[in-house]
């Protein structure tokens with residue numbers, strides 16, 4: 618069984634944060650995402666889209682603001698004011714597969730692709746593959762005293778969007794974790810709603826990683842409230858960071874802090890930490906169709922808002938977006954947050970810190 622047991626169910630309603638939220642119907646419904654339990658329609662990936670939500674103030678973390686106003690206080694290591702959870706989903710590393718290039722590597726210039734292909738590339742000479750860039754990303758983050766999470770797909774050859782065998786990346790994965798960055802699972806298309814699939818993918822990654830995987834994000838941000846949280850808890854994950862909209866940046870359930878979600882059908886808190894996703898690169902450029910300049914304005918607003926609440930802002934930047942203007946924009950985020958003295962780290966570190974604080978059990 619995932620979630621808490623019937624015996625300690627009482628404790629949930631002694632939890633100060635939940636008691637406070639239940640006093641206010643608007644915030645309780647927003648926090649628990651009540652409207653997602655019986656959606657009118659879902660998009661082609663079974664996602665609840667932002668355009669269906671009654672909450673139009675997505676850029677305001679209304680629930681977190683309410684908690685802060687009511688005396689809830691959040692703190693971070695070394696007296697940092699807020700945290701930035703930096704994350705990268707890895708869908709594509711081999712650009713030899715041309716059909717994948719068109720779908721997922723739109724950011725690369727023709728020249729970059731040509732130069733990579735010219736060397737018969739990635740498998741022979743990884744230096745020429747612009748997507749084999751984990752070490753470059755880490756080097757850049759290191760300059761700003763930051764760490765991050767890499768979520769890797771761990772698919773079978775026949776699965777939708779298969780691009781690499783996780784085994785191929787054994788060395789890179791070893792390098793990433795040996796240096797203190799995190800490797801988590803990027804669940805495939807159907808993992809979010811199928812326990813067997815998610816367990817198989819988790820095991821595949823763990824075989825290469827040599828230890829338990831704690832962090833998760835689903836491909837395409839596919840997610841079903843509350844089932845996906847229950848499945849993730851059941852599969853043994855410690856945290857998830859899928860919960861944001863694909864079609865809009867912001868605070869999907871009004872929280873700019875990690876939290877343990879509540880299942881409204883059982884009235885139980887689910888034993889998984891959600892570190893909500895706030896900004897995804899694809900959302901800014903492909904869904905919202907923003908210019909790099911306007912995207913920066915929005916990101917800056919979200920960072921400043923999170924800082925005011927002593928919150929955590931989760932940023933997702935794909936390895937395929939680490940080129941040109943978009944790479945510069947990612948570095949600008951690092952620079953800005955570094956100047957603000959934010960704690961920039963992986964989901965795993967934030968999860969550990971949250972477990973230590975146990976503020977949700979106050």
Ligand SMILES: [Zn+2]
Nearest residue numbers: 706708836837
């Ligand atoms: Zn993905």
